[in-house]
Amino acid sequence: MPAAASPAPAPQTGPRGRVVLGTACTIQEAAAVRAHLLAQAALPGPYEIDGGSVDMIDTAGVQLVVAFALDCLEKGVPYKWAGRSATLEKAIELLGVGPLLEYPA
């Protein structure tokens, strides 16, 4: 993650929304994952995303997380990752979406 060059936002007391990605985040679960993300997005940020349990994911699943991250970026609500499984890391890497999933410091 690049070092912060601009003034950092006011320190937060901790994440208020917690996004937990389940073991499966594929097109089969996409509707449920989207609903969960929307529910969390309705809470005030910042958010914590836990992807440590993911062991099945496809492009549909990754795209949902990207959409969530882009929404956060647009609204200026920070998020951070609580964990990413190896499967999730590999998918992010292969699809080239890594930079989109890091909230600028």
Add this chain to the structure above:
Amino acid sequence: MTLDLTQFHEIFFEESFEALDAMEAALLKLSAGEVDAELINTIFRVAHSIKGGAATFAFNEVAGFTHVLETLLDQLRAGKRQVRPEIVDVLLRSGDAMRAMLVATQRKEVIDSTGVAKLRAELDRIMSESGSAAAPAAAASAPPGKPAASGDSAIPGWRIKFIPGPELLRNGNDPLRILRELATLGNLKVSVDAGRVPALNDLEPEVCCLRWNLEVHGEIDRAAVNAVFEWAESECELTIERVGGETAPASASAVAAPAPEAPAAPVQTPAAEATTRSANPDGGSIRVSIEKIDELLNSVGELVITQSVLSQLAAPLEGREAGELRSALAQLERHMRALQESVMRVRMLPISFVFNRFPRLVRDLGQRLGKKIELKVTGDTTELDKTVLEKIGDPLVHLVRNSIDHGIEMPDVRIAAGKTEQGTISLLAYHKGGNVIVEVSDDGGGLRKDKILKKALERGLVTNEVDLSEERILNLIFAPGFSTADVVSDVSGRGVGMDVVRRNINELGGHIQIFSKEGQGSTIRIRLPLTLAILDGQLARVGKEVYVVPIVSIVETIQVTRERVNAVASGGQVFRLRDDYLPIVRLHSLFDIEPDYTDLLDGLLMIVEADGKRVGLFVDELMSQQQVVIKSLETNFKQVTGLAGATMLGDGRVALILDIPGVITRFQAAPEERGVARPQAA
């Protein structure tokens, strides 16, 4: 003109099911630890062929899933991934999934997309496992999504613009998988364009809004890149263009096999070539529907009857011409027999078609029950009529499941009994006379006769007063609803099975016997007719009726002498044949008809045998021997115990065909009423 591809659907399904059988057999060999390249090639070829066919017929879900499977198989084939039990297990389940998808497609039913997606994810997970991925070292040092190592632009490669269409994801094409495959070809640079991804609230999760600009570098054939997008290209915008390499040394380009500018063509890997070869392995054979063969067989049957009529008409004629006519008719008969045998052979299939399902059954069920079981198959090339073959599958499954569940003991029990930890189930098939014998044996605990008898007494199937032979006790397991299982499971133990097995076998004109030794195991022996269509018979007359006795059942025919006939206590009679006493079955009594003779000395005694039992059939006289075309009594009238069917004779009369085991059963059922004694074991 548009070609109607639907006419080829059935052939595709049939061939695919056969191919999946072959795939399963190869996978089971892999499962047993036998890893060789040809086995993996066999499995790969099956997946490749089915994928190709499914795509041709626009069975997209089948094609898409099989493509993923094929990718994993290709990695195994190339030695980029090691075969291990978990992979074999997933491959076996993938074969099941393909079969289920094909069945659903064939029946125009909905495919279980959820189950398929889960399996697909498992395949993806295996392929994404680190350490065994197929990406070359160069790619590992410059992983996708990160800048490629400097100097990449000097290495030839391909620039790809990949814009997924709205249906791409829904049709099972996953860009993640595509990019993963692409990364196996060379050093992959990924640049994603997320500019069209809407707000989460507006995002349709099944539509891919991401786009990619990719570069893959290395000495990569254009066809290989095309192949990666083969199943997605109709659902995306795709631009593939050559990059770099202009500065690469000429010699390096020369070494790189096909010219990169070669037009996009189907991948011609060695496997693809092998597939092309294997697609036509049997050169001169053609696929013919069973209906056509049945029509042919029916026509031959009618010809046999006509030939018989002609022979009968010619019999009383006299003179030189009559002799020549009879000679020509004899020749016709020979040709008819040859023709009939040829047609019958067309219908014959090896029993391996049925046996092939058992390695998987034994493996899966054995694992589930925690038992170690080896399956031995002998005589699987033994041929049987297709109709018979189709009908014995389910009964055999019942028997094998019973052997696994009730026969073979748990490993600790076996060891305690001084046996090997691993049990054995044997399937055996062989010809005997005009029949095929199929045996299912196990070296398990055997049937407990005391337990069977106790259960039979409880259920009122027998009474305490009856002194039952061992054979009769064992046969009690064929009683409807009979089960000695302590625990009812979904495998067996509900008592539904053995009675159905026996009924199915009997309906085929076959018979079933059981042998068991406590502590040593059991054997179920099934005798099946080779065919249900034609029979070599001996005609025998009783009064005005003519019966056909299957020649395979006849031991000999003798004239009775008074001193060899004895009365027995039950009121019946036995005939002394050398060292045996055989019960005499009077056909006229059994079928309630008026005979010419009732005195044994006036008629003939045909000694017939079935299932190891012999009886003497008393008839008025023997007539000719001939092949008869069996017409079902059950279809045209009803099932009658002791009769296997009917046929039409040359003179237009209908003759009833005896089912000898049934005759014995019928007369055993009420021996006192019929004035006969029980049959003797041969």
